[in-house]
Amino acid sequence: MSKLTQKQLDSHWMPYTGNREFKRDPRIIASADGCFYKDDQGRDIFDGLSGLWTCGLGHNVARINEAVAQQVKTLDYSPAFQFGHEKSFQLAEKITEFMPPELNRIFFTGSGSESVDTALKVARAYWRKKGKGTKTKFIGRAKGYHGAGVSGFSVGGIPANRTLYGQGLDSYHLPHTQAPGTEFTQGMSDVGAERADALLDLITMHDASNIAAVIVEPMSGSAGVIIPPQGYLQRLRDICDQHDILLVFDEVITAFGRMGANTGSEAFGVTPDIITMAKQVTNGVIPMGAVAFKEEIYDTFMEQGGPDYMLELPHGYTYSAHPVACAAGLASLAEIQEQGLVEQVRNNSRYWEEVVHSLRSSSELITDIRNYGYAAGITIAAPDGQPARRPYEVAMEMWAKGFYVRYGGDTIQLAPPFIAEREELDRMINALGESFGKL
Numbered sequence: 001m002s003k004l005t006q007k008q009l010d011s012h013w014m015p016y017t018g019n020r021e022f023k024r025d026p027r028i029i030a031s032a033d034g035c036f037y038k039d040d041q042g043r044d045i046f047d048g049l050s051g052l053w054t055c056g057l058g059h060n061v062a063r064i065n066e067a068v069a070q071q072v073k074t075l076d077y078s079p080a081f082q083f084g085h086e087k088s089f090q091l092a093e094k095i096t097e098f099m100p101p102e103l104n105r106i107f108f109t110g111s112g113s114e115s116v117d118t119a120l121k122v123a124r125a126y127w128r129k130k131g132k133g134t135k136t137k138f139i140g141r142a143k144g145y146h147g148a149g150v151s152g153f154s155v156g157g158i159p160a161n162r163t164l165y166g167q168g169l170d171s172y173h174l175p176h177t178q179a180p181g182t183e184f185t186q187g188m189s190d191v192g193a194e195r196a197d198a199l200l201d202l203i204t205m206h207d208a209s210n211i212a213a214v215i216v217e218p219m220s221g222s223a224g225v226i227i228p229p230q231g232y233l234q235r236l237r238d239i240c241d242q243h244d245i246l247l248v249f250d251e252v253i254t255a256f257g258r259m260g261a262n263t264g265s266e267a268f269g270v271t272p273d274i275i276t277m278a279k280q281v282t283n284g285v286i287p288m289g290a291v292a293f294k295e296e297i298y299d300t301f302m303e304q305g306g307p308d309y310m311l312e313l314p315h316g317y318t319y320s321a322h323p324v325a326c327a328a329g330l331a332s333l334a335e336i337q338e339q340g341l342v343e344q345v346r347n348n349s350r351y352w353e354e355v356v357h358s359l360r361s362s363s364e365l366i367t368d369i370r371n372y373g374y375a376a377g378i379t380i381a382a383p384d385g386q387p388a389r390r391p392y393e394v395a396m397e398m399w400a401k402g403f404y405v406r407y408g409g410d411t412i413q414l415a416p417p418f419i420a421e422r423e424e425l426d427r428m429i430n431a432l433g434e435s436f437g438k439l
């Protein structure tokens with residue numbers, strides 16, 4: 001049992017957590033190094049989701065630690081508005097090395113949710129600047145996750161994240177891309193691109209003159225790793241181009257290597273107008289998000305900004321471009337580049353695909369397995385309308401065995417650190433196979 005008192009446990013209302021269940025038998029993580037956590041009992045726990053898709057480099061990375069320690073001593077905080085510090089400009093340039101070349105203007109935020117807010121606000125403001133102020137509606141997608149803010153839950157498409165919260169932004173949703181008959185596809189399916197055509201129906205219904213942007217994750221992560229069918233994202237791109245609608249890729253999970261590419265955009269060969277990112281930018285060490293915009297979007301604001309002492313975009317956060325986060329980001333991204341981790345994920349992703357799909361035989365209750373890069377989602381048949389129960393049971397069994405995997409809805413999600421050895425992946429997969437076998 002944890003050393004925490006009941007009062008301490010009760011005091012913290014934990015996010016996206018079954019608080020009552022957790023506080024009965026807390027799972028307390030005490031430290032982390034490489035691909036492993038240690039819990040408060042001193043047990044080693046393999047990090048099967050790289051934190052929350054954040055820590056591809058593993059934990060306790062000396063270069064990031066040193067950069068953070070040095071930065072705290074040199075400049076711990078610096079006002080985010082009207083004044084600057086060197087590292088934010090250096091990090092912005094470094095991020096552009098990972099982004100499609102056209103998306104070379106970087107706005108900093110404090111999280112993925114703030115990045116989504118920023119992207120959507122800028123999309124509306126952009127159209128206003130262009131004299132098209134009626135373009136305010138957003139199109140998201142069923143099963144999409146875009147963070148916990150009001151804009152994020154509005155365009156998001158996971159029902160449980162929406163039902164409690166009432167009216168959000170004026171948003172509509174494309175169907176998701178899990179086509180029946182594509183279960184157990186390895187990588188991208190060649191079926192389902194036509195689901196992008198639902199955008200044409202939404203345009204007919206609402207008119208492009210009222211639609212600001214379409215936002216999708218190139219690969220949906222939180223809903224259980226849903227891979228875009230071949231041709232789907234390009235079809236969305238084409239329709240957006242034909243109707244003057246901005247296309248936003250929410251790459252909070254997919255940017256910086258997870259897909260075996262610099263971005264999901266690069267992996268799937270489609271360039272959006274705006275990319276949101278967070279998580280891996282600092283390897284999760286310090287909260288930070290960012291948004292990459294096409295230069296033309298930035299220029300539109302600069303050209304119409306009024307006198308140059310005026311704000312071109314009245315938007316930003318106290319912690320935008322926080323100097324300690326920037327130091328962590330510079331160290332983290334340099335480490336990804338110098339260790340060749342994007343290529344490493346790409347090279348190992350075929351192996352990952354094989355071992356993940358080998359789980360199919362471990363239980364008849366597994367109804368689908370999906371994978372791309374270093375990500376995988378496994379769907380488990382739901383008993384009596386309780387979709388989340390079996391994944392929860394599997395994740396708890398895995399925790400008892402010394403592995404952290406994420407459960408959400410009817411899926412188990414896996415996203416090992418980029419640096420994980422094959423034998424570590426094998427051990428996690430073997431343990432999962434045993435856990436599935438017990439269902």
Ligand SMILES: Cc1ncc(COP(=O)(O)O)c(C=O)c1O
Pocket residue numbers: 111112113114116145146147148217221222250251252253278279
């Ligand atoms: C695609 C996507 N967008 C946005 C977010 C929200 O990020 P944050 O939790 O940092 O606000 C997440 C978090 O999982 C995400 O996966």
